[in-house]
Amino acid sequence: MRLSIVFFCCLFFLVPVRAETVLSYDVNGSNSWYPYFIDENAKDPGILAELVPNIFALTPIRLEAKHYPPKRTNQALASGALDFDVVSPSWFEGGELGENFVQSQPIFAIKEHVVVLAGAQDDWMDISKIRGQEIGTVRGYLYHDDSQFTRVDFKSERELIIALQKGRIQAAIAGDLTALYWAKELEVPIALAAVHSDGVLVIRLRREHQGLLKQINGAISQLRDQGAIDALLAKYTSGQSVVSRLSN
16 A cells, blocks of 8 residues: 555656746837836836736736846847847838747737927928938837938937927937827927838747747737727727727
8 A cells, every 4th residue: 555655656746747838028118118118017007018918818828027128128039038029010121020030910000100399290291301311219129211311319209309309309200109198298399290100019929939829819819809909098098099900
C-alpha cells in the first residue's frame, strides 16, 4: 500500500504543468496621448488603457503592462522585451509593420492631421505642402512619410501645441482628438488642415506569438458585436468625430 502511494505521487509530479501565457505590452504613447492613454491609475485611464485589458480578459492570455517612451517602445518590441503594442498601419511606410510582426484585425478607426494655428489652415490643406518643411512631430513616433519633411521633435502632443502657440513651428502632425484636447486645455486656437493618415488601430504582435491571433481576434470581434468598443469610444469622445467604422 505504501509503495502504491509513493508510485502515485511520483506520477503526479511527473505530469507537466502547462505554463500560463503572459504577454508584455505598452500603450501609453507619449504620456500625453489623450484620450487613448491618460493614467492607468485613474478612474478613467483612457480608451486603450481600458480596452486592451478587456480584450485579453476574454482570452487565457495574461498581461504585463510596461511603460517606455515611444522610441524605447519600438526598440523593446524589436528586441523582444515587449510582445505587443497598438499602432496604425497607416503610420508605417507602405502600411507594412515589418517582417517580425503580425497584426490583429482592426479595433477602431484613427486619423491624424496637419495641425496649425487657427486662420492658417488654408495654406496647409494640400498634404504636399509639408514636403521640405520643418514639421512638428513627437519624438519616437512613426510617420509614414517623414523622409519628405524635416522632423522637429518634441516630447509629446502637448508640447506640439505649445510650440505652435509660441511660433517655434508653423505646422505639426498629430491625432485629431489629441490635438483638439490639448488645444482646449491650453487655450490655444488651432485648426485641423490636411489629413496626414487615416486608418485603424491594430495590435502589433511579435511574430513568434502569431498562434495567439485567433483568440485575440475573437475577443475583438466579441467586444465589437456587443457594442462595447463603440460605447468606450463614446465615453471618451463625447460625440467628437470618432466612429469605429467597423461595426457595420
